[in-house]
Amino acid sequence: MELAPLLQYLISGLTNGAIYALIALGFVIIYHATTIINFAQGEMVMLGALCAISIYHLYPSLPLAFLGGVVLVTVVGIVFERLALRPVKDPSPITLIIITVGGAVFIKGVAMLLWGKEAYNLPSFSGDAPFHMGTATILPQNLWVLGLTAVVLLGMEAFFRFTLVGKAMRACAYNPRAARLVGISLSRMVQLSFALSAALGAGAGILIAPLTLGVYDMGTMLGLKGFCAAILGGLGSSFGGVLGGLILGVAESLATGLISSGYRDAVAFFILLLVLFIRPQGLFKGDS
């Protein structure tokens, strides 16, 4: 195997991996606050991409589209928690799974109605003139994805580590009293976690849209891969989730190049099954 394509796979793998990491972080945040796995997380990614694209079509400003997309989807996340999860009387896993799966399917259906089945383009954040690194090509958007992801992840880490609310959120699932100690009710905390993870998902969708186009059914796969990344990282550690995302992205990209592109998605799920079956606690020991 030559070095050049390898490098190319690595670049696209890392880019996808960064996106998975953002989605994974969304899973981890909600899991921390509620011990729920939100199967609708992937749809927030799709909504982010499509909302930003629509806003851009109305008023072609990328920063506005980005912000608008994130804000809209955050609202969707909050509404979803309020309407579909808070009223649940019997919060057993099987009930919550079916409800969030139902939510995912519902959101996807609505998106299909609003945007139809075609794929939409969002312009790259700073043009499409590629850099060359040896024989490998890097698009500016690759750098945007990696850079912004890094900034967001650092921001989240700081939030959880240094702010009172962030610290309380991390402890929330295990110790609801921690939430009350900082003067925030548990239900507020849960709401905040859904808002944050919807925002993260939306951001991920908008970042990736210029590379993959935005289409109503893009969320399911991305969501599942984000979950896969979260599991790889041990579901509970945000750092693990990020590493899980990057590993998954690179593994997938290499496998695509080396084996066959048709089985690309199967690779992710094969890894998911392998991890679930052999090390359900994740590759690196999570902090739970």
Add this chain to the structure above:
Amino acid sequence: MLILELNGISVAFGGLQALDGVSFAVSPGTVQAVIGPNGAGKTTLFNLITGFLAPQSGKVVFQGDEIQGRPPHQVARLGIARTFQLVQLFDHMTLLENVMVGRHRLSKAGLLAGALRLPWTKHEEQSIRERALEELAFVGLSDRADQPAAALPLGLKRLLEIARALAAEPQLLLLDEPASGLDAVETERLQEMILALRERGLTILLVEHDMGLTMEVADRIAVLNYGQLIATGTPREVQRNPEVIAAYLGTDWQT
């Protein structure tokens, strides 16, 4: 001959030593109480005996077999049945069905035999049903046999859970705070039931905070405190033990 022997049992949860070198033995046909303040490790002890926990060290010997570390269903099949501190019934099944599940270890119709309703399974079902009805009658719940378990008030739920455990015809029965949530009349009935079961030859391990009841029914008492066994003996001996009194000082233990 002893029916149950605990030998130097230790269990830790992270840094917390929930049981610390606990040893005692139970003779068949007796009621052995285990008491101690909240968090002393009583429920942990039950979980350990019934296979829900494995000890870090130590042995559990039941009728001559070492059973520590075996999965709960295997322990149950040896003839150890239990109730739970937080009642665990099958809420959407009827009272009768709840107790019929108790017969599981003593019957054998598998998935195929049941699905095809082979002739012999009918007899088995019949006897399962009859025995279950007997146990329901024993705890006084016959007239509600067809109601869903969820509809019972807490006191009766505890009785139902006992009936379900009894349906398994255990040699050893573990009761975890059976009187909590019972009113005075129900507690009285529970006391009679425990004594009646001992008459039948059953061995009972009882965790209970109601000292009146415990002193009435227990042949021997083991006292746990912070995971350590601080005393064993007859009710009278334990009541006089200065260490026990110290451990309970400030609690309403004498009531």
Add this chain to the structure above:
Amino acid sequence: MNSRKLLNPWTLFGAAVLLAAGVLDNDYYLTLINFIGIHTLLVVGLNLLMGYGGQISLGHAAFFGLGSYTSAILTATYGINPWLALIAGLVVCGVTAFLIGVPALKLRGYYLAMATLGFGIIIYIVFTEAQTWTGGPSGLAGIPNLSVFGFKLDTPKRLYLLIWPVLGVILAISANLVDSRTGRALRALHEGENAAQSLGVDTSRLKLLIFIWSALYASLAGSFYAHTLNFIAPASFGFMFSIKLVTMVVLGGMASIWGSLLGAAVLTVLPEMLTVFHDYEVIIFGAILMVVMIFLPRGLVRGIMDLWAFRRYKKEGKIIA
């Protein structure tokens, strides 16, 4: 079935099946009814696993597909007798369920859901990608008809006369199962795994058994499906179909045999009859899943029955206690 009354659901079911056989002559309706039968088969199996046993599967379409493709490939490509192919399908599904089930059923709740989902997607990708065997995305045609004693089941009516009596038997078997020692253990597992174990129920083994059992129903349904359509393509076995099956279970009622028939019938007929439903199918499924689980987590039939029974007993309870 200890009631000797003539008016029990089983005699009604039998009478309805016979009546329909006599009266119906419209191929369109008969085909639709056959699909209801096939879907019911799937939904009863899934209900045993999910509604009764409390173990979720988001990849049940995979077993349906494995049964279908085994039948299709063996008969269309290799000319093997369809009944032998059907049995081969059962073996393939049973073995696959065993291999997946051993590790997967150790997982609880969310993890099990994800594992079955991942499994379903992998199988779907294999159907699409293994073109030399499956014909790829465009599907596999030329699947022969089933025949019974040289009698070819090549019209909807004839297929009806196979599918519905078989379904009747499967329903009866399932009802027996639920009301047997194993069925009680299964429901106990759902409602309190620890309590079930404390009574001697080997819950891991039971989960595996019922997982395999429900995969066998799906395989049978898959074989019937292949021989009914004479053509199959991967699109019928994707994630959305797994979700559709879960929706049928939830709508008809978790832990309800007759509810399975109801759920399958409603969600098979409505998309056919109402074009509105067809256009908004995905949204409606999502809405059904959410609304039913929020307000009646045991499904419509059970939920309403429970509410009613609970009220009644509560009242009586006050008098007795």
